[in-house]
Amino acid sequence: MDARLVARRRQRALDRSRRNSNPAQYQLSTRQAKRATRRAAAGIRVRQVPTPLGPRVANAVGIPRQAYDKDELCDAYRRTRAGHAVAGRAGTQAKQARAREIARTIVAEHGPRLVVEHTNIRAWARLWGRGIALFSPGMLTAALKLECAAAGGQLLRAGTTRTALSQQCPCGARAKKPLSQRVHRCRCGIVGDRDLVAAAMAACVQLEDEDQPTTATINEDFRAALAARIAVRGQQ
Structure with a gap:
């Protein structure tokens, strides 16, 4: 299965678990609120929603009423979070290893004195979002800098x-x-x-x-x- 899909599912499981353990800290979603309104208008007892799917309860400027570190967390949440962190570290290490391998190949073929454009990686992230994480240009640039220095050269930014x-x-x-x-x-x-x-x-x-x-x-x-x-x- 795609690692990104697994990570996304794990993150959704974490969100559901936090909402289940702290329902008072979340608002109803638009759909849940409409359902509750229809039941009330029809004289039907309003059902307690176990998992509110709306935004976090916050003040007028968007600050959560209760800090996240004060939420109650179940054991399943802690186990899932630990697994998520381990998988994240493994993915980062794999990207770093690939960046070093590519950097060594580039330096071997083109020499230890290289020029790259001086660009704002954060601006790229704003333009392309999470997709840029698949390529990790900042990680590759850092690996190139180390490889050039190790070979007696220098990575220049233009x-x-x-x-x-x-x-x-x-x-x-x-x-x-x-x-x-x-x-x-x-x-x-x-x-x-x-x-x-x-x-x-x-x-x-x-x-x-x-x-x-x-x-x-x-x-x-x-x-x-x-x-x-x-x-x-x-x-x-």
């Missing part, structure tokens, strides 16, 4: 304001591309995967201060050398 690697072409042209455009096409004749062209352009980056990503610029001599190399490859 700011995107002046470099704009995905908009650059080795020929010197620069054109904006929407995120949906995944193929780089230029009037000079260069056609290739957008990410691969941007990665090639990263080799042309230089930093006035290696600790300041905002000082990154495109070295035109490096760019010309890259364009010449691509032209030679195209003739072969």
